[in-house]
Amino acid sequence: MARDIHKRLKSLDARRRGSDRSGVTFDSAGEILAGVPTIESYQTRSATKEFTKYALGAMQAVGPEYTRVGIAEATRVGEQLLSGLGKLGISVNLRLQGSVPCDIQIRGASDVDLLVLEVRYLHYDTNGQKALQGEYSPVSYDTLASLCNLRDKSEKILTDAYPVAKVDTSGAKAIHLSGGSLRREVDVVPSNWFDTIDYQRTGREADRGVQILDKHARERIKNMPFRHIERITDRDGLCGGGLKKAIRLCKNLTADAKEEGTNIGLSSFDISSMLWHADLPALTVGVASELAILAEATRFADNLARNHAEARQLYVPDGSRPVFDAHEKLEALTLLSLELDDLSEKVTREQFPNLGQIPFQQINAELRKAYVPG
Numbered sequence: 001m002a003r004d005i006h007k008r009l010k011s012l013d014a015r016r017r018g019s020d021r022s023g024v025t026f027d028s029a030g031e032i033l034a035g036v037p038t039i040e041s042y043q044t045r046s047a048t049k050e051f052t053k054y055a056l057g058a059m060q061a062v063g064p065e066y067t068r069v070g071i072a073e074a075t076r077v078g079e080q081l082l083s084g085l086g087k088l089g090i091s092v093n094l095r096l097q098g099s100v101p102c103d104i105q106i107r108g109a110s111d112v113d114l115l116v117l118e119v120r121y122l123h124y125d126t127n128g129q130k131a132l133q134g135e136y137s138p139v140s141y142d143t144l145a146s147l148c149n150l151r152d153k154s155e156k157i158l159t160d161a162y163p164v165a166k167v168d169t170s171g172a173k174a175i176h177l178s179g180g181s182l183r184r185e186v187d188v189v190p191s192n193w194f195d196t197i198d199y200q201r202t203g204r205e206a207d208r209g210v211q212i213l214d215k216h217a218r219e220r221i222k223n224m225p226f227r228h229i230e231r232i233t234d235r236d237g238l239c240g241g242g243l244k245k246a247i248r249l250c251k252n253l254t255a256d257a258k259e260e261g262t263n264i265g266l267s268s269f270d271i272s273s274m275l276w277h278a279d280l281p282a283l284t285v286g287v288a289s290e291l292a293i294l295a296e297a298t299r300f301a302d303n304l305a306r307n308h309a310e311a312r313q314l315y316v317p318d319g320s321r322p323v324f325d326a327h328e329k330l331e332a333l334t335l336l337s338l339e340l341d342d343l344s345e346k347v348t349r350e351q352f353p354n355l356g357q358i359p360f361q362q363i364n365a366e367l368r369k370a371y372v373p374g
Contacts, residue, residue: 018109128200242283
């Protein structure tokens with residue numbers, strides 16, 4: 001399907017304001033919209049150049065008020081669980097994971113992931129320092145059964161606490177809450193701590209893993225969500241915010257392509273992990289000229305799409321797996337690269353209308369020179 005910049009600009013605005021989500025009630029949407037500007041700065045910086053306007057807007061973080069509400073709703077759900085589980089003698093820790101705490105969400109009404117971590121027991125790497133020193137004690141019960149019980153009890157507590165909301169318990173990993181009094185959709189993820197070798201040495205939560213229950217398979221899945229957030233954020237700081245802008249840009253392109261009939265099968269985790277490897281100096285140019293971020297994202301994706309052997313060597317920031325661990329993801333990379341190519345060319349021609357036919361490499365070079373006041 002052909003790309004429609006007018007439709008994409010409308011979709012971008014709707015995503016950023018939260019009006020694209022059916023799970024957001026009219027009252028809550030109105031409450032949030034009342035606290036944010038009617039016109040965002042990206043919409044005036046390049047008012048007559050629509051591809052440029054889209055590129056700039058797609059990079060920006062959603063307003064802090066949207067994030068505040070999302071975290072508040074996850075906290076409210078968490079308090080219900082702390083109270084209900086506490087009455088049953090089950091102690092838990094609550095943590096956020098995913099795009100919202102990483103500040104790479106593209107929707108004002110983004111779902112929030114809430115980890116509910118069983119603390120009566122934990123799992124650990126037996127080769128770690130604390131394990132070798134005998135600092136862990138075994139428990140006498142089946143911890144998988146205990147984690148399944150945490151899931152069962154959480155489902156009942158949430159169903160009772162939110163009778164008007166939709167509490168979807170069918171998911172393998174998460175209990176999904178939406179509607180009713182909730183101003184955001186919340187995914188509750190029962191899990192337990194996993195003390196890695198690094199965590200046993202450092203005691204840093206970023207080095208600590210979690211094991212998420214898959215209730216259908218009755219097995220645990222190990223993740224390192226806090227390390228991922230830390231490494232994305234640290235690298236973003238080294239390039240003046242350019243990495244997260246590139247991530248949001250690619251996520252918005254992926255969302256708009258899907259609306260137009262092209263499914264780019266890369267998750268937010270995949271996209272952020274890929275761009276974590278992009279050229280830092282090139283992204284840093286975005287401090288002075290944000291369109292340089294588009295240029296670098298385009299160059300980097302194009303290079304990987306043309307060099308699958310190089311793409312396969314890239315690992316996610318927490319080191320747990322290759323970014324492109326399936327052939328289908330390499331095909332999706334090509335689709336994302338084509339989206340970036342098209343946007344880069346359109347933006348460059350808006351910025352430099354007298355350009356004739358020029359090669360792809362020159363388009364990117366010209367784009368890096370472009371400056372949009374703001």
